[in-house]
Amino acid sequence: MSDCLFCKIVKRQIPAKVVHEDDKMIAIEDVNPQAPLHLLVIPKAHIATLNDLTGEHDALVGEMMRRAAAIARQHGYADRGFRTVFNTNRESGQTVFHIHLHLLAGRPMTWPPG
Ligand code: AMP
Numbered sequence: 001m002s003d004c005l006f007c008k009i010v011k012r013q014i015p016a017k018v019v020h021e022d023d024k025m026i027a028i029e030d031v032n033p034q035a036p037l038h039l040l041v042i043p044k045a046h047i048a049t050l051n052d053l054t055g056e057h058d059a060l061v062g063e064m065m066r067r068a069a070a071i072a073r074q075h076g077y078a079d080r081g082f083r084t085v086f087n088t089n090r091e092s093g094q095t096v097f098h099i100h101l102h103l104l105a106g107r108p109m110t111w112p113p114g
């Protein structure tokens, strides 16, 4: 997707603070952090929303979840706790239509979310 922000970040056409990269995904610092730790785990493949997932993506999404947990652990939040969020479409607040897993940690969080 030539006009996708996260595809451009994956290809290093737009700068970002990359904290993890492997063959399937990157993790970057969110430019507008909502918690002391706010990272985005982004697959290298362009997938617009969770509605576009197929069975072929099961392993990828599982690895994204495990990567988020591993990063949270590296930052000392495994026991304190952290939040992982995928927003999907308008009412959730999704603004970038390339799936990304938010990892938020470092402050108490409320439930239900706003
Ligand atoms: P969402 O609203 O779930 O689609 O989340 C999009 C997230 O991407 C927001 O938290 C934004 O702050 C973040 N974001 C937007 N542009 C950039 C960028 N250039 N680098 C890093 N994060 C970004």
Ligand code: ZN
Pocket: 001, 004, 005, 006, 007, 008, 045, 046, 047, 097, 098
């Ligand atoms: Zn994309």
